[in-house]
Amino acid sequence: MLVEAKASLVATGVTNVSTKLRHGDLVETVNEMEMDSDLIVVGKRGEGADFAKLHLGSNLERIVRASRKPIMVSSRAFKHVQNFMIAFDGETSSQKAVNHIRMSRLFLGLECHLLMAGAAAEENRKRLQEATGALQRAGYEVHTNLIEGPADSTIASYVEAHRIDLLVMGAYGHSRLRNLIIGSTTTEMIRTCKIPVMLFR
Template sequence: MQRLLACLDVSHYSQTVCEHAAWAAMRLNASVELLHVIQRNDARSELDGAGLAAKPGLLDEVMALKAAEGRLAERQGHLLIEAALDQLRARGVTDIELSLREGGIVETIAEREAFSDMTIIGKRGAQADFAKGHLGSKVERVIRQSRKPVLVATRVFKAPQRIAIAFDGGPSSRLAVDYVSTSMLFGGLDIDVVLVGGYTDGNAAHIDWAQTRFTGRAGVKVLQREGNPDAVLPQVIRERGIDLLVMGAYGHSPLRNMLVGSTTTQMIRAGQTSVLLFR
């Protein structure tokens, strides 16, 4: 059985993370781990940094406040994952594990990802309402380090009916095509394979390769457009009524990171469509 890791925080995106997780779980017959991470800060280090650690009684007072904050965060975490549990059950998901953990968010997600087939995370984190249009640094770090598919959920969920694969012929985009062409997650959905680039022999070979992966499958269309991916992909999404974009994530080399990574960030930051990313 496949397993999904749904990452929750106190932002509005937890609702849509649950909705995306339920949609994927029902289509894949998958289990879901609901994960919330509580971050702890060291009071002495904070006071040392402010030059206040030596003030009499201050450390004890701050430690007491930190302990109260910790208890509140733990209670808030329990309420959050219990509400998420109710949401998943209401949508028909039955195999659910609850995980409330302490530590670094990125590090804990990386640890739990090892036991999952896909990670689902909100487009922005707990500071979402204060940083509109900005991809939170922790979300970006999760995407960059992940070795499993990452589904980045937008604030409003819509069950996908038509998806687009941003395809450039590279390893990560070929992995995306292979996944889409074989996974039950996309069974019966309309699929657009979109290559942005000139009409070269190399791109023609890429298109031929992609078409062979969908031989005999209805509802698949291959599109080729010239231009800048940052401009062309949003245009295709609007014109074609795309509900979910599938694409390769950040590359490893500095050059590929500059060319591919910037498009990844742009599509997540500015787009109104959820994005499924592959490394």
């Protein structure tokens, strides 16, 4: 599997590819190796998922919660990314996402959407305006929207309506116990959106 994966990367023009086969706990291994990485890429579903729509890999949340680096959760089908959307809530993790995009060259030239789902309060408008300004100063033309409604359904509807290719958002901003009781927007977005999701903690 590693040989085939390396061959696929080399065929696309990636010249420096190293492979490692490790035994032990996946999360511990990722934490050990992420120090030399800028981005971690993981699949959405585990090997036993049988492509069930609502089933996520058992290690996905563990990796995201434990990692200090951005996580790219890949989708099953590949598509060239022409645009991206930041699901912005004003919290630390989504601010981190905005700052990463502002400082990175990876997203330059892509159409940028910035969406906040929630009450149209003055504080929310101010945070959204500040994030928009930061992205514009970095050279992005930003489509900014504040839409009232639940975060999960609002984000999913926007992604579908605007044919978004990549969703960027903060990840697991609440405790495991809270997520167990009332659910997690992060998990719901990964489950329901059929596009790659880039997560920041």
